[in-house]
Amino acid sequence: MPDDKLRISQSLEKMAREQGFAAVGIAPAALAPVTAQRLHDWLAGGQHGDMIWMESRADQRSSPENLWPEVRSVIMLGMSYAPAQDPFALADIPDHGRISVYAQGKDYHDVVKRALKRTARWLVDEADCAVKVFVDTAPVMEKPLAEAAGLGWQGKHTNLVSQEHGSWLFLGAIYTTLELEASPSGRDRCGSCSACQTICPTNAFPAPYKLDAQACISYLTIESKGPIPHKYRAAMGNHIYGCDDCLAVCPWNKFAQTAAANKAFLPRAELTAPALADLLAMDDAAFRKIFSGSPIKRSGRNRMVRNCLIAAGNSADPALLPAVIALLDDETAIVRGAAIWALQQLDLEQFTQEKNRRVEDEKNPDVAAEWQALELSGSATR
Template identity: 80%
Template sequence: MADDKLRLTKNLENMAREQGFAAFGIAPAVLAPVTAQRLQDWLAGGQHGDMIWMEGRADERASPQNLWPDVRSVIMLGMSYAPAHDPFSLEKVPDHGRISVYAQGKDYHDVVKRALKHTARWLVENSDCEVKVFVDTAPVMEKPLAEAAGLGWQGKHTNLVSRDHGSWLFLGAIYTTLDLEPSMGGKDRCGSCSACQDICPTNAFIEPYRLDAQACISYLTIENKGPIPTKYRKAMGNHIYGCDDCLAVCPWNKFADQAAANKAFLPRAELAAPALADLLAMDDAGFRTIFSGSPIKRSGRNRIVRNSLIAAGNSADATLVPAVTALLDDENVVVRGAAVWALLQLDRNQFDHEKEVRLSKEPDPDVLLEWRSTETSVAAAH
């Protein structure tokens, strides 16, 4: 019986690799109690921001069997998206936006889930079991489970680190009623390294292994629906969707084999280095065209234009002033507010002129605060 299970597991791993997965392991369907406690502490501290869904199903997230009582094993799979280019290459190209590596190709939700379903279907056809598959959208603690399955360890930046793939793995899970032999768990190998903590532009790490999502550029540019808090705007630089800094600086990336990366995640030219001028000019139809098939499409046009306006304000590029000024008339109040801030950074004279024309006509209180920010600054100085 044991030999049969081992043979099934090996054949399953081979099938998973045929589907494009670069990492494979099996975790028991019970997470250590410390995992649930860390989640509760994080939620209690409010560090999840507006991600309310983290609260609503916290009990199910804390242990696989809380989500599905029949699960006996969790098959954890990793798909590499190791970049062929330097994620920092646009850091000093301020008139272009920086998009997180994972979002420059096809939507990983679609690619990983398709491969998971094929792998799970093979398992059902070759054994007497039930399965459920999950990619990122269910109350599943993928990273602790991946560590328990031996795919790597949860690093100081809170993401999974692999000895073979660095910080560049998409994770997927297959819950099964089969009682499979667990893999040897991962071992923390971060040591004394603090590179990911030191590089964070917004100092979002409260301490190693603990992130305040509300200060993280990925959260601010993707999850946050309102205005970008003023204190983080300069630190965002030209990040317009996500931030790879803490991942990209990880020393373990030097072992990541780019040849193992799934080709579906190769960057599209228009997403690898988008010009801010083009992004600022997008209407809804243009947004849907540019970001079709990308995970960015979920954010919607307004959020990406908001982020691009912050990047424009940080660019010191006066040629963007006309595009920024045009967005002062945008229907979306968050976009208008970001345009006010960007114009102030780029051209104070133009800002003063537009303020005189528009201040009395602006109906939204948040946009009015943006226009009056200079008045507050002057008053504070005196």
């Protein structure tokens, strides 16, 4: 009955907001065919890089009905993590690492999923329906669904933009067998703005609304398992986990209220401006301790230290040399390789000395190739 659906929708929104969600909307269970085509074209172009899970379950991802045939409506919810600090504050402090805003607090997967489950449990009790909840770990196209549910629109940086919350929303989905009236869909309001395109350090946007993940600093620092490609190293600057540049310049952020952000996402002091010297000294136990409860823990110590070495190489800070040289003996190839590059950038004379001592004993071909490469960004001592 229409009145009953309206009552449930209104009560659902009230319940969701009580659980910390700042945005709520309802999408149809079927996405437009063009959405699936864009996904398949993106995958066919290989722009997903090492994210093989995007490819392996593409059909399920392309539409909610393909993942769960019983679904009749998709409830999309957004939780604000609008930062109180300027995401660019460390851009000119090269001996400290820049960590993406979303990763400076508690793991959003846990926080959002708990709130989703409480909201979904209420819906089951209220409407006697079946539900499934998803937060970024299943083949669900959260951003197109959020746009279809009226939470905002996919901007030129391919992330969701909200009139009320800017580019700072974590998304979660509740699939339900309950038939609810869909919300008016979002409308693109980017206009002629290209700020997110021009700010990208690695030119990861081949065109507006298209992202080459393999060139994106977030992908390179979080998802990529191997060495950072040489052509992106200097452009990474002191980004060591993720990158907020394209999000942070979005003009719609001026409407985002930091008070709307869930207190669980308040940044931990040690993650807002971590010193590279401290992070370079981490062993696995120290990494686990520092990043306990953080989404960063999933990437592991080796990738984080690799990232910090790239930042060290870009820092022009000779005080980091002892830590860099110590990592030339690391047991992990991607760490040794990044240490070689960092040393080359910081002190060419020291690099040559270490190369003469070590290159013949290096068994890993990727690491051996780093010794042979001569690639100076301008920071090395000549």
